[in-house]
Amino acid sequence: MATKTDLPQGTLDLLILKVVALGPVHGYAIAQRLEQVSCGVVQVPEGSLYPALHRLENRSLLAADWKETETGREAKFYRLTGKGRKQLETEAASWQRLIDAIALILGMANGGAR
Amino acid sequence: MEEQLEKELRFHLDEHVNELIARGNAPDLAQRNARLALGGPEQVKEKCRDARGTRWLEDLFQDFRYALRTLRQRPGFAAVAILTLALGSGATTVMFTIINGVLLKPLAYPQADRLVTLHGKTEKYGEQWGFSYPEFHDYQNASRTLGSVAAWTYGGGTVTMPGEAEYVFGRQISSGLFSVLGVPLVEGRAFLPQEDQPGAAPVAIISYSLWQRRFAGSKETIGQRLILEGKSHTIVGIAPAGFRMDGESEIYTPLGQSTEPRMRDRGAFFIHVLGRLQPNVTLAQAQTELSVIARELAVQYPQENQGRDMVAHPLSQEVVGDVRPTLWLLLGAVSLVLLIACVNVASLLLAHAVSRERELAMRAALGASRGRLVRQCLTESSVLGISGGALGIVLAFVGIHPFVSHWPGSLPRAEAVQLDWRVLLFAIGVSLLSSLLFGLAPALRVPARQLERALRGAGRNLGGSTRRLHSGFVVAEVALAVVLLVSAGILGRTLLRLSSLDPGFNTRNVLAAHLALSPAVLENPTKLRAAWEDVLDRARRLPGVQSVALADVVPMRVGEDSVGYWSAPVPPPPDQIPLALTSIVTPDYLNVMGIRLRRGRFLNEQDRIGHELVVVIDDNLAQRAFAGIDPVGKPLWIQGMDSNPAKIVGVVGHVRHWGLADDDQSRVRDQIYCSFYQLPEPLVHFLSAVMSITVRTSIMPLNVAEPLRRELRGPGGDQTLYDIHTMDDLARASLDRQRFLLWLFGIFAGLALLLACIGIYGVLTYLTNQRVPEIGLRMALGASTRDVMRLVLGQSFGMIVVGIAVGIFGALAAGRLLQHLVDGTRSIDLSTFAIVIPILLTAALFASFIPARRASQVDPISALRQD
Secondary structure: OOOOOOOOOHHHHHHHHHHHHHHOEHHEEEEEEEEHHHOHHHHHHHHHHHHHHHHHHHHOEEEEEEEEEOOOOEEEEEEOOHHHHHHHHHHHHHHHHHHHHHHHHHHHHOOOOO | OOOHHHHHHHHHHHHHHHHHHHHOOOOHHHHHHHHHHHOOOHHHHHHHHHHHHHHHHHHHHHHHHHHHHHHHHHHHHHHHHHHHHHHHHHHHHHHHHEEEEEEEOOOOOOHHHEEEEEEEEEOOOOEEOEEHHHHHHHOOOOOOOOOEEEEEEEEOOOOOOOOOOEEEEEEEEEOOOHHHHHOOOOOOOOOOHHHHOOOOOEEEEEOHHHHHHHHOOOHHOOOOOOEEEOOOEEEEEEEEOOOOOOOOOEEEEHHHHHHOHHOOOOOOOOOEEEEEOOOOHHHHHHHHEEEEEEEHHHHOOHHHOOOOOEEEEEEEHHHHHHHHHHHHHHHHHHHHHHHHHHHHEEEEEEHHHHHHHHHHHHHHHHOOOOOHHHHHHHHHHHHHHHHHHHHHHHHHHHHHHHHHOOOOOOOOOOOHOOOOOOHHHHHHHHHHHHHHHHHHHHHHOOOOHHHHHHHHOOOOOOOOHHHHHHHHHHHHOOOOOOOOHHHHHHHHHHHHHHHHHOOOOOOOHHHHEEEOOOOHHHHHHHEEEEEEHHHHHHHHHHOHHHHHHOOOOOOOOOOEEEEEEOOOOOOOOOOHHHHEEEEEEOOOOOOOOOOOOEEEEEEEEOOOOOOEEEEEEEEEHHHHHOOOOOOOOOOEOOOOOOOOOEEOOOOOOOOOOOOOHHHOOOOEEEEEEHHHHOOOOHHHHHHHOOOEEEEOOOOOHHHHHHHHHHHOOOOOOEEEEEEEEHHHHHHHHHHHHHHHHHHHHHHHHHHHHHHHHHHHHHHHHHHHHHHHHHHHHHHOOOOOHHHHHHHHHHHHHHHHHHHHHHHHHHHHHHHHHHHHHHHOOOOOHHHHHHHHHHHHHHHHHHHHHHHHHHHHHHHHHHHOOOO
16 A cells, blocks of 8 residues: 655645546545545545535635435535636646656756756 | 535535445444544534634624623623713714714705805905905906806895785895806796896895795795885795895895995995806816906006905805804814713723633633634624714714704804714714724733633732723823813803903993884985984883984994094005994984993084084094094094094093904904984985984883884884894803803813713722732731721822823813914913812812722721632
């Protein structure tokens, strides 16, 4: 099993947006998906998940409806709004830039530019 | 909202439990792990709620309910605080309502800020409202910045038909007046330019009240006839109710139809002029143009217009007159009272807060942020402030009308004084501001650190800062009270001094009234003298009448006639000619008014037309023109009369014509008396329209009024007596303003003193309560009751003395302000302080007495056992 890593600050919102972008989903499913896709590295502290969801909903980046699940229970499903989609694109792009920059610097320390 | 959050979290928990069970955990273990993973549900919910950002409003509600509960637990404290604030804010609201109505609200004309009034200005006599009729036409034609110009002057007369003979006040107006002001007529139309010419058919516009009174508001009134001053006028229009031109007027006639000779005299300044600025023209631009026109006129007509400039003022200023400084003065005074009230409540709240220190410390320990606690305190003080303000609005509503009706003279624009949204906004604003003011002190004491100490302490520890703050409150209250008391003292002394001034004549038992002769007689100048003789005879024969005289102006009543004079054959240059108040009287005037004769003789029956023209002067004029020499027998030239001088036959004592308060400061104080019997016919005719009759009675003057009115109805029954006053009333009325201000300031000072004493009592009680253990210790160590009392009183005395010292500075400033604003006030002298300070000291020490006594009666053993 991969070692667990703490989530850097502020990235929880970005990850939630990405997961929701794939389709309407309820809170528990988001937590599960995050853990599954990252092979257990990303473990969302559940206490932070719901406040983050509510915060995103308050900022109109997510919209929520109450729907029935396959098991017949009612759950609150979140989906991405247009504003949320744009926010996701912007943040994902800047995240990617950051990653590339860090990789360059790390690569440099090992023996100069490639 | 809450339900949904609950539901969402429950769903999450259930799903997690199901998954854990599916993985093979035991159900109860699964429950436990799932719950641990999620964390405390309450905390999660809180965080979600925070994330939603609706916390703020809910918190406010919670604070509000908490504040109400706290106040309900201490009804006495709440009642005192709210009442104190209500008094302060109510008084302030009343003053603001008046200021709003009189000064702030625009006049009731459309686009009233474009209306201006014109005044003439000379260097010697400052601004004067009067224009001559030819001058008015010059400005009307020449001005480009004023789109339309209109004029008016006083008029009116006896109306004989329909109905009984009655003297009505009226105005003569130019044809454009109603359209310049933008006032629509209720019925009919305004005057046409053709009607505003000499020789046109007489027309009139009547007021709403006259319409109701004499025509029963009938719609057929337009076109009917009305007889004014013996001439038949056709009614062409009805003015709206409440329309005023410097006072009530009931009838309007075209100014241009007047045939008086002064209409053509360029030097007769008796017309008011007002105009409306063109759109996009500023007042400054109009002012410049007017000065240019004035200069051209001065060149064209050097005799009348030399040195005469023109100024334009917004019309609202003219309407408001000189009441502005008084209003601001009163607002300032009342704000001081409000300030004292706030300081009082602040000290109450502070005492209250210190005893709650423990509770606040606990809440801080449980996680309340400092900002939250401060907000809590401010909410509490706002509840007090707004309740006080609301009660204050009720008090203002009740008190505004009696206040306005007691205003000396009449308050200009009194009809506009009402509680409207601006007043309510002001009241709320003031309440909130004052809550902030007195809420800050306890709010800032909210403990941020040292929670442990606060939790453990019994809330009795008195930090030095609190003691200093409380002392500061007392000092502030005492200082403010000193300012108000000294101001009241100054006004009181002023009133005393002015009341004892010699009016220059005997005001007791004298009646003065205007008499309007029958219009038929006024038409026929030859009959005038006989008519007046008849009036005098009839009046003399009445029982209770000692002597009767005619006069054109009466002292201490509105109305004066000033003319230039000189005592050497060559007159001084026109702008340096001194002015004197001229009275045209019959010889008995001296006896009726009881004026002192200093030298020579007064006018007598032998001074008739055809004989040498004689005058009597007052000692002011004698001093100015003939310093040292005996003026009797010397000549005096009077401007406007023919080129031969008059002979001075006597000198009388000065009469305070302008009223007891204003006379000493007025510019024109010299006086000349001429005989009515020596006037040429045109002047007799002119003055007969405004003549007054003065009567000295041996019984109460008002008892003679009715018999006099009946006796003087005249052969045609249409001679009317109006504006009846006793000279005593007029003299007293000339001090109305000072008396009113004294009354008000007296109330304010009394309130201030009361509040300050309550404050001292409260603070001292509280401070000594805190010191009970210390007092117990002192007594145990041998201090006597007396020593303790001295201790407490000494502490109080210290605060009071500092307060008085600070207050004295404020009082000096206030005194200078009063001197500036209130006529007749002299600078403060020591006697005012000598009276005020002992009063304050006594009251304050009296208020300190009870807490001191209570402190001295502390049982030392129980005091030491406490804590």
